Amino acid sequence: MATEQELSDFLKSVEKRAYKRSLYHVRNEEAALDIVQDSMLKLAEHYGDKPADELPMLFQRILSNCTLDWFRRQKTRNALFTNLSDFEGPGEDGGDFDVLEALQGDDAGSMAESAEDTTRRAQVLREIELLIQELPPRQREAFLMRYWEEMDTAETAAAMGCSEGSVKTHCFRALQTLSKALKAKGIQP
Secondary structure, three states: OOOHHHHHHHHHHHHHHHHHHHHHHHOOHHHHHHHHHHHHHHHHHHHOOOOHHHHHHHHHHHHHHHHHHHHHHHHHHHHHOOOHHHHOOOOOOOOOOOHHHHHHOOOOOOOOOOHHHHHHHHHHHHHHHHHHHHOOHHHHHHHHHHHHOOOOHHHHHHHHOOOHHHHHHHHHHHHHHHHHHHHHOOOOO
């Protein structure tokens, strides 16, 4: 059985190598830090009572699994992300809209998609990702929480430490900026 000190010493000894390994795989510093942190927490929570000589092997397996989980989440997010210009409400003011209605789409013929459509969709998604990165930080944060993480306005406001009205304003401005930028690039819903 590993003592708390042995577990702590082990985690200190592997943290830099684990970070470099994760960074090499995911090529994103923040994601690599999250993966390493999650791996360390899982090791401590679930296997902290194992003998010290088993910790390296267990940790490597947990780190690998956390990295694979990250890739699965990214693949799912990329597959489910929709054309953001669809979120623009009626009229110039953006108005109220229902995200679920915007995501439902056309039932007829939406199941079959040509290779050209798939390629075009992938290109549009890359453009959208770049445009999201260019948003001001608070707009990007509100937008991603509301439409990516699917948090409601109250949850987003609590997480951001601002009012619900501020969240709505940030989201509205982000949607307008993204919509205009997409239209300027010739991308229409």
